[in-house]
Amino acid sequence: MLILHGHPLSTFHMKAAMALYETGAPFEQVLLDLGDEGARNRFYAFWPLGKFPVLRDEARGETVPETAIILDYLSSFYPGETVLIPRDPDLAWKVRLAERIYDLHVQTSMQKIIDNRLRPAEAKDPFGLEQARGHLRRTLDFLEAGQGSRAWAVGEAFTGADCAAAPALYYADKVLPFEASHPALWAYFQRLKARPSFARVLQDAAPYLHMFPAES
Structure with missing residues (x-):
């Protein structure tokens, strides 16, 4: 099971989720609320640097941070119809x-x-x-x-x-x-x-888009 820890409003979370949708690999999204002490401690337990998104691959026992690395990882271990990183x-x-x-x-x-x-x-x-x-x-x-x-x-x-x-x-x-x-x-x-992959990403983010700050 692939688990993407992050927040759907985050641009980098969107990037990783879009890549996952493109591969077609089944995955679960875990919403991170770092303002909650319990959630923060659980997240820091497997990724001490505390920056999201982070992809957790339970099947392979791997924790994959940084979206550029996540895309490389998906390209190598979960290739789909969409080629994220060309072989050329x-x-x-x-x-x-x-x-x-x-x-x-x-x-x-x-x-x-x-x-x-x-x-x-x-x-x-x-x-x-x-x-x-x-x-x-x-x-x-x-x-x-x-x-x-x-x-x-x-x-x-x-x-x-x-x-x-x-x-x-x-x-x-x-x-x-x-x-x-x-x-x-x-x-x-x-x-x-x-x-379609970006449409799904925006659908995931829709409940939180009201949080985007207006110009003041």
């Missing part, structure tokens, strides 16, 4: 690069914007906010230029890079709407939203 080494590094750009540049900048919304008025960081917006805008420009007419993040086949892109773009659009400014990226985002 020239495609594989490009998939991993695209995945990291969405993780480290889109998601990180987007998260800084969201974190600023959560701060009390006296602790807002206007300078940091503009830095994050600027970096997110540059990253979207970079992705727009590279997307062109490609169907997916890396060519014409859906891969693990698209599992990273879907939640990153979903939340990026909430903090820096890009429909009018980035047409190729927006068209790609629509294809991602039409993907």
Whole structure:
């Protein structure tokens, strides 16, 4: 049994869940409430660093953290019809690069914007906010230029890079709407939203979407 520990509202949880849905491997999702001492202690018992999501593979006795590693793990041990990491080494590094750009540049900048919304008025960081917006805008420009007419993040086949892109773009659009400014990226985002695996991820997140902080 595969168990994904995390929270459906988390972009990185969405990424891992989308990859799992793409493989077709049966899995269970365990909602983590780290504010609950008992739940926190149980989670820390098998993953002391306390960062989620974490995939637990009971059949193999493995605890797999970090979404990039989770995708590699699924590709190796639970391959499905969707090839998350191509065997062609020239495609594989490009998939991993695209995945990291969405993780480290889109998601990180987007998260800084969201974190600023959560701060009390006296602790807002206007300078940091503009830095994050600027970096997110540059990253979207970079992705727009590279997307062109490609169907997916890396060519014409859906891969693990698209599992990273879907939640990153979903939340990026909430903090820096890009429909009018980035047409190729927006068209790609629509294809991602039409993907059954992402539709399921959004369905999982639906009960919690009201928790997303509005701009203040």
